Amino acid sequence: MSDIGISLPGLPASPPLIVEISPPDIARRRLANWGAIQADAVRVTRRETFEYGFQARRHLLIVYERAERHDGETLIEGLPKSTLREFSCKLSFVPAGHRFYGWQTPRVLTRVTYFYIDLQDRWFDAGSGIARPMIGPRLFFFDQAVWDTALKLKAQVGNSDPASRPYAEALSLVLMHELIRSERTASAAAKPLRGGLPVWQQKRVAEFIDQHLAEDISLAALAESVDLSVYHFARAFRQSFGAPPHRYHMARRMDRARSLLQKPALSVTRIGIQLGFRETSSFTRAFRKFTGFTPTEYRHQRQG
Numbered sequence: 393m394s395d396i397g398i399s400l401p402g403l404p405a406s407p408p409l410i411v412e413i414s415p416p417d418i419a420r421r422r423l424a425n426w427g428a429i430q431a432d433a434v435r436v437t438r439r440e441t442f443e444y445g446f447q448a449r450r451h452l453l454i455v456y457e458r459a460e461r462h463d464g465e466t467l468i469e470g471l472p473k474s475t476l477r478e479f480s481c482k483l484s485f486v487p488a489g490h491r492f493y494g495w496q497t498p499r500v501l502t503r504v505t506y507f508y509i510d511l512q513d514r515w516f517d518a519g520s521g522i523a524r525p526m527i528g529p530r531l532f533f534f535d536q537a538v539w540d541t542a543l544k545l546k547a548q549v550g551n552s553d554p555a556s557r558p559y560a561e562a563l564s565l566v567l568m569h570e571l572i573r574s575e576r577t578a579s580a581a582a583k584p585l586r587g588g589l590p591v592w593q594q595k596r597v598a599e600f601i602d603q604h605l606a607e608d609i610s611l612a613a614l615a616e617s618v619d620l621s622v623y624h625f626a627r628a629f630r631q632s633f634g635a636p637p638h639r640y641h642m643a644r645r646m647d648r649a650r651s652l653l654q655k656p657a658l659s660v661t662r663i664g665i666q667l668g669f670r671e672t673s674s675f676t677r678a679f680r681k682f683t684g685f686t687p688t689e690y691r692h693q694r695q696g
Contacts (some may be wrong), residue, residue, distance in 0.1 A: 419434050424549040428561070453507040458545075468531050476532055541566050600617045653687055660687045
């Protein structure tokens with residue numbers, strides 16, 4: 393396994409083998425190579441504007457552990473660009489050959505891991521169960537199984553124990569299966585329903601909600617974000633998302649709460665306030681309604 397702790401003085405000329413970051417000395421990077429998948433664990437070291445880009449004959453899975461920006465945009469070829477400001481605990485997937493580009497002025501010191509997936513590796517044959525998968529571009533999504541497996545794999549970066557390589561290779565194979573499963577689930581959910589929102593409107597309103605998780609968003613504001621009447625929007629939203637807007641909004645809040653509860657340094661009270669709850673008791677009631685656990689019970693369960 394190759395495990396390199398570096399502050400890169402320069403990156404390869406186009407096409408890059410890894411995500412290019414400019415200025416390059418803004419990031420500390422650790423690299424590991426397990427054959428079919430290589431990992432690139434990146435920590436940004438100062439809060440100044442930087443750019444990043446990638447396009448190669450490899451898939452790219454991006455795991456944003458910590459990512460908040462004052463300004464910026466992210467583009468994956470084939471999708472609308474995003475100006476989402478807070479995307480900690482999010483994933484993105486760039487298919488081989490697609491261009492990935494962005495820039496940002498960070499609000500916190502970014503921590504992200506890039507996984508480069510080699511389509512030409514021997515794993516992508518009939519015997520592996522992974523036959524050169526067709527996975528579409530996805531920007532700022534979340535899948536718990538993909539997330540958990542990716543973090544387990546990232547934890548092997550820097551592990552010098554020779555026995556760790558077979559484990560990392562097994563995790564790599566699991567990660568690919570999880571990505572394929574996630575793609576199938578997303579594709580099924582994206583099938584248009586008669587009278588529902590077109591895919592571009594679904595993406596726009598979902599992003600609008602994610603940008604205002606801690607706020608009380610009116611139905612009129614949501615409808616305006618996609619240029620629809622309140623009546624038509626409410627009916628179309630429910631058909632597309634399977635729930636009314638206020639319930640979907642609360643569900644996204646609870647998804648974010650679950651991510652934040654995995655950070656021991658954040659108290660339950662602080663998480664509730666960050667998500668727009670004025671009282672801890674109201675946050676606890678809402679969380680229990682959606683998960684069956686209080687925030688404290690959920691945190692203990694995850695840590696146990």
